Amino acid sequence: MRPQRILIVEDQPFQREYLLNLFRELGAQELRAAEDGSDALRCLEQERFDLVVSDLMMPGLDGVQLIQRLAALESPPLLAIMSSAPRQLMGSACMVARAHGIAVLEQIAKPARAPTIRRLLDKLATRLERSERRARQPLPAPTGEELERALRRGELRAWFQPKSSLIDGRIVAAEALVRWEHPQLGVLRPPDFMAELTSAGLDETLLWCMLAQAIDAQAEWARQGFRLTVAVNLPTHLLDDRGLPDRLAAFVAEAGAVPAHIVFELLECSRTVSPANYYAGTCRLRMKGFGLAQDDFGQGYSSLYNLVSTPFTELKIDRMLVHGCVDDEGLAAALESIVKLGRQLGLEVIAEGVEHPDELALLRRLRCDCAQGHLISEPVPPPVFTRLLCQERPAVAH
Template sequence: MQPISFLVLDAQLCERQRIVALLQPLEPGPVHQASTSQEALEGLRRCGGVDIAICNLRTAGRDGLTFLREVSKAHLARAILITGQMDASLRSAAHSMITCLGLQVLGDLGQTSDVEQIQVVLDAYRAGSDKLVTPELDAPPSFAEIQRAFDDDEFEPYYQPKFMLNSGELKGAEVLARWNHPRLGLLSPAYFLATLEAHHLLDKLLARLLEKGLMLQKALALTGLSVELAFNVHATQLGSTTFVDKIEKALNRLGLPAHGLLFEITETGLVNSTVNSLENLIRLRLMGCGLAMDDFGSGYSSLQRLCGLPFSQLKLDGSFVRELESRPDHRAVIESAVTLADSLGLSLVVEGVETSEQQAQLHRMGCSIGQGYGLARPMPTTRFFQYCLDAERDKRNYLLTA
């Protein structure tokens, strides 16, 4: 495992020394220091950049925002950790800006931070920097490259489990698209989805993932296991008059039940629903499939739309969990989502669970199902198959000893 490199930007020498003292017992990597944005940028260019830039935006003022832009533009850091006191709304806006710049947001480091909090931050960085690659988005793959990838069967499903927060029981998995590129490695959808959408290939990708996912379900069924799989569906796909027929044929081909499938549609994608879209949603539910409103709370749809569509599940956007400790308003949103889902008879899945502390707190707040890197990372088919077998064995052993 490669050591993590840092830059600490703060005008106060004592504050820089405090942060360095917290980092040194945990990471052997280099820690660069700077008191101004200009000094920081010059140092980063000399050393070729760092993994994490720790920046006090309050001290740096407007220059701190310029620093973030320059770091992103020149690829001088991969993640940003904000330090110093800042109003909650300003902090949230800063996080949004950092995300828009293509940098990983690691949250905030308060003036009373200790080694354990730093370790949580480093774990989050390593989780977000796992082997997934997103090449430069100013050079997306061409149509010919995408076609070759389909021909060579390079698109594959990765499965991220969902769990009961109280017991750790496996409750299914979300199926995520990955491109296993022969030269660039494992690529995230951020790199290739725009090209797929532009060339009307999203249905082809879903068909490929669905085929492999159903084959996995069939293999698990032979061992006596059933695992619900959730697939992401783009709003444009719901407008197809053949969308549901293809899913039904795929299920019939392998003799699998529809209740083993769930389809996730983003809240923003439902703003302009067509008659075909609404008919497909209804037909999926009548077949027995589940429907989830994905990233709930991140868009601008009305609650009236939620009541008027046949959803069986809400997936709360992970941004509310990341600042659960420091944002009372985020806590209020989560508690409201629990009440709303319960009142509407929907299951609620909370995304973005990264720590055991978040898991315990969410459970106390009434959340039942969670998903996130802190619970389990996305995994390829063979590993997930074994994961399911191990989970069932552990469950049986627990029941025998209970």
């Protein structure tokens, strides 16, 4: 993999030299330094960087203003925010970046320490490796007709991402995630086609497709001695159809599967036309025996009231609360509170987007139930998932 290109933005000369030396000692090679936000923008006009490590409190163009200017770039770099300011202020700056679509890899308290910078470089290497694997020419948006044809031909396939127990590290469940196994373009991820699929009104068709494949995978795992629940994403607006819970129950029964082993994760990409449809749909799904997960808790429309008023069986903590939790006392406290709340409500608590061993260790100390993310495994095809299970014998029931 090519060397990582990093720009350090720090107005204090001593701190700037200290950071450059620290990054070099930990293996960073292509480093540049900027004296303030304006100098950083000049550097960014001249060359592209993979990561910008920026102070917040700077004269002239401060760190928040720099973030706002970064958002105007065609391909904004990844970001690490660094400051001696209170954690809440850094957290707010992170929210500014994320609202502009800029990924924040780390919040660094001054003075920066070697373990924090080493973790930052590890995360950067993982992100760059992942990006290089996915790099390709921009794809033309598929038409509704192409997507309908792909569904008929069975090209939209369920890949499975493991959920690992934080007690013993074993795989105890899976989430079915769609991949388009395109005959010419290779494996396409949801950002390449999901917006068009939704616009074409194919959400429910995809739901049935994913559910059928999840049940088939469960049956195969059961033949090898593994009993796992599988989560399937359900766009919330489909609950406007009052007959959907009945059809789902009938489909699962006909396939010989068990509703309790299917969890529907309610997606926040859409909402029902009325709260009554939402509550009726979720109640009836639970009455049929299905599990329900509050997805992405901590962002979007998810709320404490929604959590306690809906018959969920699982709570999935949003990845934005997990990233940076190791060095951010505020995030760590929020995570601890969410885990405790989930346990008090009798919910299984799952942390999403885990990318670093330190995050996993903290979640384990907080007694979170399960973790899911690229540190454990990316989504994989069913045969690969089966191999992962077989490597963990004896099987653990869940």
